[in-house]
Amino acid sequence: MLPRYYEFYNPVKVLSGDHALENLPYEMAHLSASRPILLTNQQLVEVGLTRILESALRGSELVIAAQFTEIPPDSSVHVVNAAGRVFREAGCDSIIALGGGSVIDTAKGLRVLIGQETDDIMQYMGADIVKPARRVPFAVIPTTAGTGSEATLVAVIAHPERQVKMEFVSHHLLPDLAVLDPRLTRSLPPRITASTGMDALVHAIESYTSVQRNPLSDAYAWAAIELIRDHLPRAVANGHDTEARLAMANAALMAGAAFSNAMVGLVHAIGHAVGAICRVAHGDAMAILLPHVMEYNLDLVHERYGRLLLALAGPELYAATPAPERGQQAIAVVRAFSQRLHEACGLPLRLRDVGVTDDVLPAIARTAINDGALLLNPKEAGLDDVLQILRQAL
Amino acid sequence: MRWLKALLLRILLWFLGRGICACARLDSRAAAEVAGWAEGQGLCLQIAPTGPAMALTKSDGRLRFLGLRAEPAADLVIQFKHPEGALPVFLGRQSIAQAYAQRRMTMKGDLTFAMSVVRVMLITEAYLFPGLITRRIMQRVPEREVSAARVYLSTLLTA
Numbered sequence: 001m002l003p004r005y006y007e008f009y010n011p012v013k014v015l016s017g018d019h020a021l022e023n024l025p026y027e028m029a030h031l032s033a034s035r036p037i038l039l040t041n042q043q044l045v046e047v048g049l050t051r052i053l054e055s056a057l058r059g060s061e062l063v064i065a066a067q068f069t070e071i072p073p074d075s076s077v078h079v080v081n082a083a084g085r086v087f088r089e090a091g092c093d094s095i096i097a098l099g100g101g102s103v104i105d106t107a108k109g110l111r112v113l114i115g116q117e118t119d120d121i122m123q124y125m126g127a128d129i130v131k132p133a134r135r136v137p138f139a140v141i142p143t144t145a146g147t148g149s150e151a152t153l154v155a156v157i158a159h160p161e162r163q164v165k166m167e168f169v170s171h172h173l174l175p176d177l178a179v180l181d182p183r184l185t186r187s188l189p190p191r192i193t194a195s196t197g198m199d200a201l202v203h204a205i206e207s208y209t210s211v212q213r214n215p216l217s218d219a220y221a222w223a224a225i226e227l228i229r230d231h232l233p234r235a236v237a238n239g240h241d242t243e244a245r246l247a248m249a250n251a252a253l254m255a256g257a258a259f260s261n262a263m264v265g266l267v268h269a270i271g272h273a274v275g276a277i278c279r280v281a282h283g284d285a286m287a288i289l290l291p292h293v294m295e296y297n298l299d300l301v302h303e304r305y306g307r308l309l310l311a312l313a314g315p316e317l318y319a320a321t322p323a324p325e326r327g328q329q330a331i332a333v334v335r336a337f338s339q340r341l342h343e344a345c346g347l348p349l350r351l352r353d354v355g356v357t358d359d360v361l362p363a364i365a366r367t368a369i370n371d372g373a374l375l376l377n378p379k380e381a382g383l384d385d386v387l388q389i390l391r392q393a394l
Numbered sequence: 395m396r397w398l399k400a401l402l403l404r405i406l407l408w409f410l411g412r413g414i415c416a417c418a419r420l421d422s423r424a425a426a427e428v429a430g431w432a433e434g435q436g437l438c439l440q441i442a443p444t445g446p447a448m449a450l451t452k453s454d455g456r457l458r459f460l461g462l463r464a465e466p467a468a469d470l471v472i473q474f475k476h477p478e479g480a481l482p483v484f485l486g487r488q489s490i491a492q493a494y495a496q497r498r499m500t501m502k503g504d505l506t507f508a509m510s511v512v513r514v515m516l517i518t519e520a521y522l523f524p525g526l527i528t529r530r531i532m533q534r535v536p537e538r539e540v541s542a543a544r545v546y547l548s549t550l551l552t553a
């Protein structure tokens with residue numbers, strides 16, 4: 001069934017697999033970029049990931065004109081402004097982001113700053129406000145397989161003084177290139193592999209049931225779920241399983257493209273609040289909340305969840321389950337999947353396992369209902385509904 | 395026809411803007427939402443590129459209708475990309491969420507504030523439109539705390 005109207009946009013060129021990094025100079029040249037700034041963080045430098053990039057670029061025309069590594073786990077407007085100064089002083093003409101969610105968000109903020117030729121990105125926050133005067137070529141090299149930020153139109157950047165999380169939603173934030181090279185996620189520990197992988201799974205499931213879902217976002221979400229089903233447990237069990245790592249990098253990107261065009265829902269609305277108030281890692285919150293939110297949504301989207309059973313569990317279980325029970329069965333499969341990851345690497349299953357206590361639940365719920373992700377959840381949710389879900393997940 | 399639609403939009407925007415203010419006075423939930431807004435915090439609804447607009451702001455603790463005009467510096471500016479995308483929303487044929495899903499409008503400013511604005515608009519719609527209409531676009535229509543007639547009267551008479 002087609003929506004009465006929808007939009008879909010995914011201009012990101014994907015370089016996936018063996019020696020993907022070595023193709024970067026060629027691609028950047030085609031974007032007329034010769035002096036990129038490299039954004040990353042100190043930890044990734046220490047693990048040696050920038051060295052992998054440097055050796056891949058050696059002998060090419062592409063010169064990293066400046067490197068900016070002072071990026072904390074939660075990016076802020078000050079970090080973006082500092083990166084902007086480095087960009088301008090070094091006469092850079094493009095951006096390469098090597099890292100996870102926070103590095104990529106910073107890079108997106110930097111692209112707004114440079115593209116809009118401004119000193120204050122705050123005036124561009126909101127949905128579809130950015131309209132750059134200058135095009136800044138932008139490549140992303142993700143080092144986790146989860147956020148999918150390399151294929152999304154959103155960035156969240158904190159403004160500590162004004163106490164707001166600035167949200168930017170604009171197709172001008174989408175990178176030109178996403179480089180998926182299995183060498184870069186190999187060193188990710190099992191626990192973080194599982195947690196970030198569950199984030200990708202939530203992106204796919206939430207976009208598949210979102211009010212904004214459309215046939216193209218559905219296709220991306222579906223493909224992502226099948227890849228995650230088969231490869232996340234493998235990547236957790238053996239980080240050097242190159243095939244599984246690459247599959248997860250692809251799945252995260254596809255799930256990102258899906259939610260970039262369909263948006264996420266209640267799992268994210270609550271998860272963002274849990275993260276903001278209790279400092280719980282995003283992927284952990286996603287893994288914990290997913291089955292509880294699915295239970296909540298079930299009566300309105302049991303048909304959609306029922307279809308997802310095929311992607312989540314494969315044809316045998318799907319065929320053996322009577323149609324009216326498939327939605328509920330899909331939730332059971334998700335629970336079993338998390339349980340399996342819990343046994344393999346200690347992925348948390350309850351909010352209390354990550355330090356959330358009963359007394360902060362009302363505050364979490366109040367924050368959650370002001371999260372934009374709530375708007376497109378298939379089932380409306382108020383304060384009491386969120387509180388109930390939180391209690392169940394505790 | 396174009397001018398007729400523009401006129402219709404002006405009338406609907408006037409009712410919505412003043413209706414929101416009336417609800418902030420008469421409905422406890424709307425009042426509680428607005429109580430959470432900062433002094434001077436404001437909203438502008440606009441139909442691009444040259445269409446009508448309306449603005450609201452909180453001053454002296456009360457929500458006030460600033461009239462049918464654009465307020466580009468408001469904390470939140472919701473701008474519909476064209477009148478055809480705006481009409482179904484203001485006629486109660488489409489929910490705000492659906493319009494957003496169809497990317498009919500841009501939103502400039504704090505999206506957290508936008509969620510509070512959306513809740514107030516839902517409450518207002520529950521008074522301004524008959525249940526027959528709101529039930530089609532909302533899963534849970536907010537219960538009316540006072541009669542729709544009172545809200546209409548307040549919308550028409552109190553600025």
Ligand SMILES: [Fe+2]
Pocket residue numbers: 147199200202203268282286
């Ligand atoms: Fe996420």
